[in-house]
Amino acid sequence: MTRTVLHIDSSARTEGSVTRDLSAQIVSRLGAGQVIRRDLATPLPLLDSAWIGANFTPADQRSDTQKQLLSLSDSLVEELKQADTIVIGSPVYNFSVPSTLKAWIDLVARVGMTFQYHETGPVGLLEGKRAIIVMASGGTQAGSDIDFATTYLRHMLGFIGITDVEVVAADAMSVDADGALAKAKTQIEALAA
Template identity: 85%
Template sequence: MTRTVLHIDSSARTEGSVTRDLSAQIVTRLGAADVIHRDLATPLPLLDGAWVGANFTPTDQRSEEQKQLLSLSDTLIEELKKADTIVIGAPIYNFSVPSTLKAWIDLVARVGVTFRYTETGPVGLLEGKRAIIAVASGGTQAGSDIDFATTYLRHVLGFIGITEVEIVAADAMSIDAEGALAKAQDQIKALAA
């Protein structure tokens, strides 16, 4: 039984969004006791030189200003750590993820916090979690050679240790919207709660 879900919406559309609707249905299907909702329609700050400098300063040597620069990142990582399951609503914009979702990824993928480097390569530190990604697209078919959204999300989530990733896709909606939505509904019904 899922205890805590981190529900992330990244569509720029706050109304009429297919991924917002699908991700909400997934959260309902999971029946979590606790849901943390993070809506990226309010954009997160992009990384800059000061943030990168703060991130690479050893924790015990950070100034108050550096700690403040990293505080949002710390909060986002705590949300991830608390969640058993992460549900991400991710429309495919121009073959990839929305810039707001990329900004979230940049803030949570932190060396020594969510992953570490070893002699044999990187190791994710957020193991034992499940991710379900609800995608929608106009013409890009999920999993195709031109889909850089689901492949990227699978990779980056695996990089931080989340390797159980499921995709619910309402893809190529410009070709057959009704069929794409019906397929996604079937995928939601098939999800284990």
């Protein structure tokens, strides 16, 4: 049994979403003691110059306004830290992740909190966690040269220290929706709880 799951959905579709359905099946299969839910259908704010300025101000020198600007990001990072497993539902929009998921990544990839720089390069700080990416696409095959969604998510998760990453793919659904869903369900059944 997984202790804590962070369940992230990024589909703009709140009804009839393949990734929402499949990610919910995975969370149920994992039998988590606690589920932290993050639905990105309600978009997160984009980074702006004030946020960047606050982020690069040393924590002990931040004004109350800067602390407030970073408070949502701090909460999102805390959700990641609490989770043993992260389940991310990500449809493929124009060969990549939805903009709402990119906004989440921008808010959690923070130097000193989720990664840090060393002489040899960046080192992720969130080691020992598992991630399961649920990908659905109309025509993009998972892992293909035009799949910038799962490759990007794998890279960013690894960048913050999460290297145990599995992909459940309902890909190329425009070609064979039934076959794509059957394949994804088989992948879900094969997941270890």
